[in-house]
Amino acid sequence: MLKLSTKGQYGVRAMFEIARGYPESPVTIKEISERQDVSVAYLEQILNKLRRAGLIRSVKGPGGGYLLTKDPGGVNIASILKELEGPVAITSCLDPEEGCARVEGCVTHLLWRSLGAKIEAFLETITLRDLLEKEPLLKDLDTDHKRYRFGVA
Amino acid sequence: MLKLSTKGQYGVRAMFEIARGYPESPVTIKEISERQDVSVAYLEQILNKLRRAGLIRSVKGPGGGYLLTKDPGGVNIASILKELEGPVAITSCLDPEEGCARVEGCVTHLLWRSLGAKIEAFLETITLRDLLEKEPLLKDLDTDHKRYRFGVA
DNA sequence: AAAATACCTTACTAATTTTGTCAAGTATTA
DNA sequence: TAATACTTGACAAAATTAGTAAGGTATTTT
Ligand code: FES
Ligand code: FES
Numbered sequence: 001m002l003k004l005s006t007k008g009q010y011g012v013r014a015m016f017e018i019a020r021g022y023p024e025s026p027v028t029i030k031e032i033s034e035r036q037d038v039s040v041a042y043l044e045q046i047l048n049k050l051r052r053a054g055l056i057r058s059v060k061g062p063g064g065g066y067l068l069t070k071d072p073g074g075v076n077i078a079s080i081l082k083e084l085e086g087p088v089a090i091t092s093c094l095d096p097e098e099g100c101a102r103v104e105g106c107v108t109h110l111l112w113r114s115l116g117a118k119i120e121a122f123l124e125t126i127t128l129r130d131l132l133e134k135e136p137l138l139k140d141l142d143t144d145h146k147r148y149r150f151g152v153a
Numbered sequence: 154m155l156k157l158s159t160k161g162q163y164g165v166r167a168m169f170e171i172a173r174g175y176p177e178s179p180v181t182i183k184e185i186s187e188r189q190d191v192s193v194a195y196l197e198q199i200l201n202k203l204r205r206a207g208l209i210r211s212v213k214g215p216g217g218g219y220l221l222t223k224d225p226g227g228v229n230i231a232s233i234l235k236e237l238e239g240p241v242a243i244t245s246c247l248d249p250e251e252g253c254a255r256v257e258g259c260v261t262h263l264l265w266r267s268l269g270a271k272i273e274a275f276l277e278t279i280t281l282r283d284l285l286e287k288e289p290l291l292k293d294l295d296t297d298h299k300r301y302r303f304g305v306a
Numbered sequence: 307a308a309a310a311t312a313c314c315t316t317a318c319t320a321a322t323t324t325t326g327t328c329a330a331g332t333a334t335t336a
Numbered sequence: 337t338a339a340t341a342c343t344t345g346a347c348a349a350a351a352t353t354a355g356t357a358a359g360g361t362a363t364t365t366t
Contacts, residue, residue: 001238002155002272004265005324009244012261028341037255042326048343061334062340077264085154091162102190107284108165111230112157115275119155122271131260159354181312195355201314214363215311 004085010038011046011084012077018056019072019128026058026065046084053083072132078123088116088123157238163191164199164237165230171209172225172281179211179218199237206236225285231276241269241276 013036021027029047033040047066050056055075056066068075078088086095090112093100103109166189174180182200186193200219203209208228209219221228231241239248243265246253256262 001161001234001241002157002243002269003245004155004243007325008154009261009265012264016260026341030341039326041328044343045326051342058342059334060332060340060342062336064334064341066342081154088154090155090157092156107169107288108162110287111165111279111284112162115272116155118275119268119272122268126264131264134263135260158352179312183312192355194357197314198355204313211313212363213311213313213361215365217312217363219313 002090004081007046008081008085010036010042011050012080014038014043014046015050015055015068015075015080015128016131018066019068019075019132021065022068022072024067026063026067028065031065049083050080055080055083068128072128075128076124077126078120081123088120090116155243157234160199161234161238163189163195164203165233167191167196167199168203168208168221168228168233168281169284171219172221172228172285174218175221175225177220179216179220181218184218202236203233208233208236221281225281228281229277230279230281231273234276241273243269 014032017032017035018027029040029043032038033043047056047058051058051066054069057069058064058066082088089095091100091109092098093103093106093109094113094116100106100109167185170185170188171180182193182196185191186196200209200211204211204219207222210222211217211219235241242248244253244262245251246256246259246262247266247269253259253262
């Protein structure tokens with residue numbers, strides 16, 4: 001239930017790789033492909049969307065690749081996912097493009113809206129910087145959950 | 154992004170209708186169908202799952218229908234959705250049935266797990282009783298958000 | 307008994323969405 | 337001018353969703 005598509009997942013992971021090159025080293029699609037195990041052709045599609053959204057910019061030619069347009073701390077996960085999967089909309093009733101005639105008098109409408117707002121708020125607090133900082137900690141394995149800012153415990 | 158299937162949505166709305174009959178008045182599929190605008194055939198599929206899960210029980214024959222097996226306050230939304238859509242699993246890496254070889258060393262894994270845990274915790278706090286109590290308030294329209302326990306504000 | 311009510315079960319399918327691939331381009335640098 | 341690397345749009349297989357359809361079982365009322 002409530003799955004994220006691979007596009008969204010790969011997108012975040014690709015953004016993480018690009019963030020590692022910030023601010024001066026463009027990261028090529030090929031590098032991302034190898035490190036994150038996603039095909040070059042699929043990444044092209046994903047990165048194009050993110051570039052048009054202004055989250056990254058591209059440098060063509062040899063030595064080129066992709067660069068973040070802002071500091072990793074200024075790029076939150078929600079903004080990445082929104083470009084690739086549209087707004088958080090638990091039900092189509094919530095989708096700005098769709099709507100629903102039953103909204104008034106619907107007992108569940110506020111529930112879904114509230115859940116969506118919570119999800120969005122959470123994803124907005126996590127940035128690429130958080131992922132970058134977490135990376136070295138990952139080598140310490142899963143033994144010390146408290147050190148993770150967004151651990152489950 | 155993060156959509157709920159119609160099965161889950163209809164399921165919660167159906168459970169709300171059944172809860173209205175608690176503890177003594179069985180609610181028929183036809184009534185649910187008319188009040189919530191979902192086909193009888195589709196509801197049969199949904200209610201069958203919920204019955205097998207033990208959330209509701211059925212009374213056959215004239216005067217029959219469906220009844221909650223517990224107090225509305227004891228039935229949370231997460232338990233309904235889990236039966237109809239499986240566990241919260243933002244990514245397939247999190248799905249108990251699937252798994253992922255990259256888990257260790259994956260910077261996003263904990264992020265998705267944490268999000269999933271938050272969603273689940275939220276849905277576990279909302280029960281059918283909350284929906285029943287909310288119903289009369291809905292007639293006051295959307296003017297007084299603070300009165301709703303799970304308003305967005 | 308039999309008619310009416312209402313749930314039960316399985317199978318099937320049309321539509322949609324997801325998850326990509328492919329081919330042919332454009333821009334930049336060495 | 338050759339090599340590198342991004343750009344774009346079309347296309348398609350696979351999976352999932354969102355149902356429908358048909359026939360069966362159990363219970364109550366007359
Ligand atoms: S059915 Fe659309 S708002 Fe509830
Ligand atoms: S890719 Fe599966 S855990 Fe990150």
